[in-house]
Amino acid sequence: MPFPGKIDLPSIDLSSLLLFQQRQGEYLKRHQIVKKRRVFKRLVEIALIASGQVLRPFLCSVVKTEPNVLIKQIVTGDEDAFWKQPRGRSRLSNAERLAKGVPQLGPTFVKLAQIMATRPDILPVPLAEALGDLYDNLPPFDNLRAKKIIQQDIQNAMTKQSHVSQYLRNENDLRQFMTCLSKQPIAAASVSQVYKGELPGYGSVAVKVLRPGIRQKVEQDATLFHSIATWGEWWMVHCSSMRHFDKNLKRPHGAVPLVPVVDEFTARVLEDMDFGHEIENMKLFAQLYDSKIGLSPTVKVVVPEVIEELSSSRVLVMEWLEGTKLTDIGSVSSARPDEVEENLALIIQAIEMTVSQLIDYGVLHGDPNTGNLLKIKKRKGLWKKKPELGFLDFGIVATVPQSFRDGLVCAVIQLVFARNTEAVADLCVDLGLLPKTALEEPKDRKRFMDALQKAIDSILIWPKSKRGISTDIPKVRFEKILPALTPLIQGFEFNIPPYSLNNVRALATLEGMALKLDPNFNVLRIIYPYSINRLMRNPRVSYKVQQTFLDICRSPKTKLISAKRVQMLLKDWALWTGYRKRKIFWDVITSAGGRRVAPVILYNWCLNRLRNVLKLASFVRQLFTKTIDKMRLFLLEIGWQVRRSRLALSTTT
Numbered sequence: 001m002p003f004p005g006k007i008d009l010p011s012i013d014l015s016s017l018l019l020f021q022q023r024q025g026e027y028l029k030r031h032q033i034v035k036k037r038r039v040f041k042r043l044v045e046i047a048l049i050a051s052g053q054v055l056r057p058f059l060c061s062v063v064k065t066e067p068n069v070l071i072k073q074i075v076t077g078d079e080d081a082f083w084k085q086p087r088g089r090s091r092l093s094n095a096e097r098l099a100k101g102v103p104q105l106g107p108t109f110v111k112l113a114q115i116m117a118t119r120p121d122i123l124p125v126p127l128a129e130a131l132g133d134l135y136d137n138l139p140p141f142d143n144l145r146a147k148k149i150i151q152q153d154i155q156n157a158m159t160k161q162s163h164v165s166q167y168l169r170n171e172n173d174l175r176q177f178m179t180c181l182s183k184q185p186i187a188a189a190s191v192s193q194v195y196k197g198e199l200p201g202y203g204s205v206a207v208k209v210l211r212p213g214i215r216q217k218v219e220q221d222a223t224l225f226h227s228i229a230t231w232g233e234w235w236m237v238h239c240s241s242m243r244h245f246d247k248n249l250k251r252p253h254g255a256v257p258l259v260p261v262v263d264e265f266t267a268r269v270l271e272d273m274d275f276g277h278e279i280e281n282m283k284l285f286a287q288l289y290d291s292k293i294g295l296s297p298t299v300k301v302v303v304p305e306v307i308e309e310l311s312s313s314r315v316l317v318m319e320w321l322e323g324t325k326l327t328d329i330g331s332v333s334s335a336r337p338d339e340v341e342e343n344l345a346l347i348i349q350a351i352e353m354t355v356s357q358l359i360d361y362g363v364l365h366g367d368p369n370t371g372n373l374l375k376i377k378k379r380k381g382l383w384k385k386k387p388e389l390g391f392l393d394f395g396i397v398a399t400v401p402q403s404f405r406d407g408l409v410c411a412v413i414q415l416v417f418a419r420n421t422e423a424v425a426d427l428c429v430d431l432g433l434l435p436k437t438a439l440e441e442p443k444d445r446k447r448f449m450d451a452l453q454k455a456i457d458s459i460l461i462w463p464k465s466k467r468g469i470s471t472d473i474p475k476v477r478f479e480k481i482l483p484a485l486t487p488l489i490q491g492f493e494f495n496i497p498p499y500s501l502n503n504v505r506a507l508a509t510l511e512g513m514a515l516k517l518d519p520n521f522n523v524l525r526i527i528y529p530y531s532i533n534r535l536m537r538n539p540r541v542s543y544k545v546q547q548t549f550l551d552i553c554r555s556p557k558t559k560l561i562s563a564k565r566v567q568m569l570l571k572d573w574a575l576w577t578g579y580r581k582r583k584i585f586w587d588v589i590t591s592a593g594g595r596r597v598a599p600v601i602l603y604n605w606c607l608n609r610l611r612n613v614l615k616l617a618s619f620v621r622q623l624f625t626k627t628i629d630k631m632r633l634f635l636l637e638i639g640w641q642v643r644r645s646r647l648a649l650s651t652t653t
Contacts, residue, residue: 039223039224042221042223042224043224046105046106046224049104049105050101050105083095083127084126095126095129096130098130099113099130099134102131102134103190106214106217107218108218108221110134110138111265111268111269114131116128117129117134134190135371138188138189138190140184140188140193141211143184145212146193146195146209149209149212149314150181150207150209151174153314154177154310154312154315154317157310157311161309167309168199168310173200176200177197177198177199182196186206189393191210191211191269191272191273191395192208194206194208196320199307199310202307203320204319204322205307205318205319205320206304206318206320206321208275208315208316208318209314209315210273210314210315215273219270222266222269225265226259226262226263226266228262229259229261229263232258268366268396271366272396273395275313275316277395278316279311279316281394281395282303282304282318283306284397285365285391288361288363289301289391296356296360298360299352299353301349301389301390301391302321302376302388302390303391304318304319304320304321304390305318305319307319321374321376321392323375323376323377324375325371325374325375326347326373326374326375326389326513340517342386343375343517346375346389347510347514348514348526349389350373350389350510351507351510351511351523351526352530355530357503358400358405358408358503359408359530359534362404362405363398363399363400364397364398364399365394365396365397366395366396366398367396372391372393373391373392374389374390374391375387375390376388401432402540402542403431403432406540406544406545407427407544408531409531409534409545410423410427410430410544411427412528413531413532413552414427415456416524417532417552417569421449421452421453422449423548423551424456425439425452428494430544432495433494433495433496434448434492434494438492438493447491448491451491451492452488454484455484455487458480458483460475461475462474473524473525473528475522475524476523476524478504481504507523529573532573533573536584536588536591537587537588537591538597541596546596546597549597550600552569553569553601558608560604560607560608560611561601561608562608563605563608566601570584
């Protein structure tokens with residue numbers, strides 16, 4: 001894993017992305033106020049579709065189940081058997097019947113079902129797997145209508161923009177382009193579907209077309225969901241006033257702030273339909289990570305080139321990436337040893353990409369499911385020497401504040417290197433996971449510390465070694481993260497940022513794929529050295545990162561910088577990255593953050609040396625004093641013996 005120390009991270013301008021997200025939220029608020037009257041019509045439509053396409057087949061399957069079998073499943077709590085049970089001529093399981101009707105409800109419900117598919121801790125596993133098929137297996141809309149939209153929008157672009165002629169010079173070129181489009185869509189998603197075509201003078205392109213009438217449905221769903229969330233919060237507040245819950249909890253059992261969560265979700269669905277915004281996201285990711293022009297010194301991937309001249313609000317034309325989905329390569333049985341190593345390297349690269357987004361730049365791919373990751377061997381007709389990782393679908397992009405990124409780095413180091421739960425608890429406030437007043441009272445602090453320690457023990461599996469500072473890295477049980485954090489959410493107003501759940505899900509899926517290729521794989525072995533690199537180099541010169549670095553290097557007894565602890569940190573970095581400690585030390589002291597802490601380390605080193613000299617001087621003084629005292633006693637003893645001898649002689653004479 002490369003960590004070039006002399007290359008500081010380039011600065012990027014995120015003002016346009018932040019401005020777009022702010023405007024999107026303001027638009028959503030205006031829409032929720034102005035168009036509430038139209039929500040009733042959408043509610044009736046949802047009820048009719050749900051009753052006819054979703055609930056009716058499901059209820060018919062339940063009714064046809066033999067009573068003794070149904071009772072046995074209820075009594076034994078065997079939910080999986082019920083959801084797996086096939087029924088009817090189609091032999092679809094109950095879970096598949098329910099999932100099949102979800103696309104009829106619209107894109108908002110499809111997105112919601114896709115999110116729920118990542119929560120097997122809440123839903124039965126067969127139902128979560130059936131909903132997971134909605135990522136790829138969605139029914140497309142009418143081909144003729146889709147191609148008509150493509151032709152109209154490209155024709156409008158040709159009349160408005162003269163420089164489109166480098167691709168399509170006249171109507172004949174446009175007709176030829178429309179003829180070469182694939183007869184059926186290559187892929188269909190909740191908001192769009194994709195065709196493959198050949199663009200004259202360019203090569204293979206992917207043409208993404210928005211589903212017609214989708215924005216109006218999503219806007220009505222946003223208003224409906226906001227109203228339901230508002231009513232739900234009102235109901236929970238009135239229930240909480242009855243005090244039918246634990247008095248130690250800050251919220252009722254299961255209560256969460258619904259309105260912000262729902263508004264965030266619907267805003268992201270609306271964002272996914274804005275092709276103009278997706279073009280800007282693709283440019284931003286290409287600027288950061290593309291293998292040709294990317295600024296990132298650590299991670300290089302393939303980002304498709306967008307053809308902005310032919311794109312519109314309903315059609316997006318971009319480079320076609322020829323490759324294999326990452327989900328199709330996670331198998332050892334049918335792969336050669338060199339291919340297994342090749343595939344594992346790509347999965348590790350995908351994990352590094354996720355970590356880099358979260359820690360380095362704070363620009364997160366909002367839908368990092370493995371269907372959007374490709375193994376690319378050929379690009380624009382040219383074969384690659386070695387496969388590259390390709391990223392697709394940039395409709396949703398989240399931004400992570402600098403304070404959260406710095407706090408996350410500090411939390412990983414405090415947890416893995418120092419195993420300091422108290423420091424992690426304090427960092428929860430800096431991360432914005434807890435209100436600033438949450439840990440002011442000693443009783444509240446102790447309760448939170450106990451709950452946090454219990455959650456950490458549930459999530460992490462520590463190696464069988466003596467607890468304390470060591471280079472052993474624990475394994476993460478991703479399936480335990482949300483259940484372990486639930487008591488914190490209920491009892492301490494613990495808020496999880498929405499962007500973190502998607503990336504935790506992505507890391508969990510990628511680690512699962514890596515484990516099929518390497519049973520000893522551990523995702524923290526990538527995250528931990530990345531965090532050490534960020535901590536020790538501190539390229540943004542963060543005060544919190546600087547203080548954490550100095551804190552973990554201090555001796556618990558003297559509170560001064562301990563050379564032994566610094567060496568252990570360097571040893572960890574060298575061990576998990578493969579670099580020599582001398583090179584790492586030089587890279588650190590020549591970085592921006594290293595230059596800040598170097599005077600502090602030098603000052604503490606001098607204090608340590610002076611302390612050792614004073615200790616040595618004190619020891620020598622004590623030794624000299626003890627030696628003089630012993631010599632004095634020895635001489636006195638000899639003098640008394642001589643005196644006794646003389647007295648004895650005088651007595652005998």
